[in-house]
Amino acid sequence: MFKFLSFILLISCTIGFSETITAEKEAAIKTEIDKAVKDYVTPLLLAQKLSIEFPPTPPTKKSSQVDAEVLKRIKAKIEEKYPSSTITKHRKAALKQFRLYKKGEHVEKMRVRPTGNRAFAAGEFKGFNRNGQLLIGNDAISKVDLKEAVMVHFDAKLRMEKVKKVVEAKLFYFHQDREKYSQSLAAPVKAELYAKAGYIQKGSKFYPAHTYLKKLYTLESKKLTEKLTTQIFAKHGYTKDGDKWIKGESESNEQDDFGDDEDDSFDDDTEEGDETEDDDTEEDDDTEEDDDDNEKEAPKRQKLFGPDFYTPGN
Secondary structure, three states: OHHHHHHHHHHHHHHHHOOEOOHHHHHHHHHHHHHHHHHHOOHHHHHHHHOOOOOOOOOOOOHHHHHHHHHHHHHHHHHHHOOOHHHHHHHHHHHHHOOOOOOOOEEEEEEOOOOOOOOEEEEEEEEEOOOOOEEEOOEEEOHHHOOHHHHOOOOHHHHHHHHHHHHHHHOHHHHHHHHHHHHHHHHHHHHHHHHHOOEEEEOOEEEEHHHHHHHHHHHHHHHHHHHHHHHHHHHOOEEEEOOEEEEOOOOHHHHHHOOOHHHOOOOHHHOOOOOOOOOOOOOOOOHHHHHHHHHHHHHHHHHHHOOOOOOOOO
């Protein structure tokens, strides 16, 4: 009989320690969790962390329009520092250096042979004879003596090839500098114009700021809710058992993790509004005073969770 009574007592104690939370109590704790989450995570705080205007507005331009504007801006800056006129200037100089003579034009004194009394020729350019000899005045210069330096003045195709090589050589570093400058402009110009159009950059991609902030707010709220749920339920003495919250042995052992009783801004009896440690501030529903209220609540939050408990957006 004594053993039977002991067994009944043991079952009674076990049932007492495993008391399931009431719907009213669970709702009250969840309200407390929601309040804590909203204190820490707000669209304004996230916007400030992202360095975007608040509230963000929908993009003013499509991404294709911004890309076109980026290219236009980069081209303008390149043209300002490395003008295309430099290319034109060198090309004109090369064309002048390698003058092309046409039939009937007078050829100034020109070295057509390496040495000898007939090394120079001058007179009317008459073209080429059947043997491929160059006819200048009364002189016929054979193919043996027709070096590139001479032929470049009488062969249009050869002349243009020569002009191209000379210009490319003169502009080798010019083109390299232009390309390097273009690459250095791409990232900052793109970031500036996309931000101006209402986008936010993450990595190498750009997203509409208003939708990004909305998604981030939802994500951060969910993350912090999950983080706080176990801790705040534990503060009230409840632990998770499957899909239910059950009463633990006592609430006193959990208090050390959240701060002292006299400064617990998440107790049920403080839902109407908390005061700071100096009792000099009350909560205000006015939107313009929300930021001030958040700053005044900071000491309480840090005492509850520690100074590095949560940073929005991380």
